[in-house]
Amino acid sequence: MANTPDAAAQKACETADCGLYALAQSAEVKPAALKVVANPPPLDPATDEWDDAPLYQARRKIYPQRVHGVYRRIKWAVLFVTLGIYYFTPFLRWDRGPNAPDQAVLIDLPNRRFYFFFIEIWPQEIYYLTGLLIIAAMALFLMNAIAGRIWCGYLCPQTVWTDLFQTIERWCEGDRREHMQRERGPWTPERVARAGAKYFLWLMVAWWTGGAWVLYFADAPTLVYDLATFQAPLVAYAWIGILTFTTFTLAGFMREQVCLYMCPWPRIQAALTDEHALNVTYRYDRGEPRTSVKKATVLRAQGQPVGDCVECLQCVHVCPTGVDIRQGPDLGCIQCGLCIDACDAVMAKIGRPPRLIAYDTDINVKRHAEGLAPEYRFARARTLLYVVVIAAVGGIMTYTLMTRTAQGLNVIHDRNPIFVRLSDGALRNAYTVRVINKRGERREFTLSLSGLPGSLLDVVQTRDDGRFVIEVGPDQTREVRVLVTDYVPDPPASTPITFHLYDVMTGERAAASDYFRAPAGG
Ligand code: SF4
Ligand code: SF4
Secondary structure (H helix, E strand, O other), rough: OOOHHOOOOOOOHHOOOOOOHHHHHHHHOOOHHHHHOOOOOOOOOOOHHHHOOOOOOOOOOOOOOOOOOOOHHHHHHHHHHHHHHHHHHHEEOOOOOOOOOOEEEEEEEOOOEEEEEOEEEEHHHHHHHHHHHHHHHHHHHHHHHOOHHHHHHHHHHHHHHHHHHHHHHHHHHHHHHHHHHHHHHHOOEEEEEEEEHHHHHHHHHHHHHHHHHHHHHHHHHHHHHHHOOOEEEEEEHHHHHHHHHHHHHHHHHHHHOOOOOOOOOHHHHHHHOOOOOOEEEEEEHHHHHOHHHHHHHHHHOOOOOOOOOOOOOOOHHHHOOOOOOOHOOOOOOOOOOOOHHHHHHHHHHHOOOOOOEEEHHHHHHHHHHHOOOOOOOOOOHHHHHHHHHHHHHHHHHHHHHHOOOEEEEEEEOOOOOOOOOOOOOOOEEEEEEEEEEEOOOOOOEEEEEOOOOEEEEEEEEOOOOOOOOEEEOOOEEEEEEEEEEEOOOOOEEEEEEEEEEEOOOOEEEEEEEEEEOOOOOO
16 A cells, blocks of 8 residues: 555554444544554445454454653552552451450441441441442442543553553563563563462462452451461462452453453443533534644645644554544543543644643544633532432441431231231230340440230340340340230221330430231221
8 A cells, every 4th residue: 555644554553453344433533543544344234244243353362551740650650559459458457445446447248237437237238239329320420420431541440450560571671672672572581470470469469469358347456367277268378369360360361351241331421421511522613624743844834734633653552452542432441541642742742742642522523623712510400419319328328327226126026927816805916026135335225115005015134123224245136935815805907006126324215116016806
């Protein structure tokens, strides 16, 4: 093919693994880009060409190039903070008194508790998890409405660990060009040593990742000692093994394949986004027509139209998912901003303004093309709705956490028999009552009943010195059997009643409602 800009662009596009003709052709905002995209002959449905099209596209290995710039620095900061939190949080201590664990964040499965600093969640309060999931989903939607897939580009664990693994790979195997050259060459002792060092370091990171995970489920210092001396439970070793394997595989080998094929979020995100969301965008109005630096200089001197893109492909070479953002929006783009850094460096070198690639909205892409000033609308109906939902759910959770009591009461009515008629004609119902003591000290409670005047309450196997005293250990629950006997003749089939629990010392209380059942029609 002749050395024309179109030919060069096509060659560059092939090298860059773009292959995004369909997307480029469907995007109305970048007609200029279509000039440089190779035009494959259209498939004719009447011929066998459809049948010949491969159903499986073989993976092209991506060698992301090292890049410097503001978004790269943000990614480093996020990587250190998130990994630091993940790896070291289990070692944070939090004093909860003598009878409670002192690990700040602990999922205590045997005792069915979740500790998060000053918060202790009981199994009965699992609805807090629902609240957290709603807040997490809304926060993700809000991020998406404001700045597209920044979760994917900066915070997603797959991105963070892949970034770390790619950094290790560059240390050991060299940057993009060096790595590619070495892989094309023979297996020399140096290549073996470099690859061995890489896999060893990957394995260490993966092993530490799996190890950190299990530390959230037991006292971390104790478990570390037990693991090192082979006294830890088998399940701990099993989980470390599973998570070491998944981290090693997903971050070391599968990388962008997880984002492209396994993760559902890009599909959901594409349905949730709108034209006001910031996305990493190529400025077609500035970049096109593309040409080399030399030709651009000549054309500019002649007063001919020429774009700022010099076809250097730096934006493609640094991309961790192999996307050519100049071809338009792409599900593979995780919005990491590294192509912005790469292109800014190129623009600085050739003396052109930065941000040929930038975070911008679809609206502004069109406005730029029409010569209009950009406009940004972050406060929109959807962003406000997300903020309101987050604030409402967060507010309710905070209020209930701050006002929740240190004791609880659950009542279950016996199902069989529902009632018993005694020899003296009275009716008796039986209940299983669970008393919850959320304090770190032993407490004594007493129980009373309202809603059934003249009835008799009996709490089985408790101290009865005129009142029933139920002792409950620190941070424990206790189940007692409760009998309610009604001497009123012909009571209604169902009478609402309320059990009241009192702390004998402090008077703190809790209540639970149920029914007293009787035969229909007396
Ligand atoms: S880095 Fe910038 S100048 Fe180079 S190909 Fe990409 S968009 Fe064009
Ligand atoms: S196209 Fe740019 S923003 Fe998108 S994934 Fe590649 S480097 Fe990141």
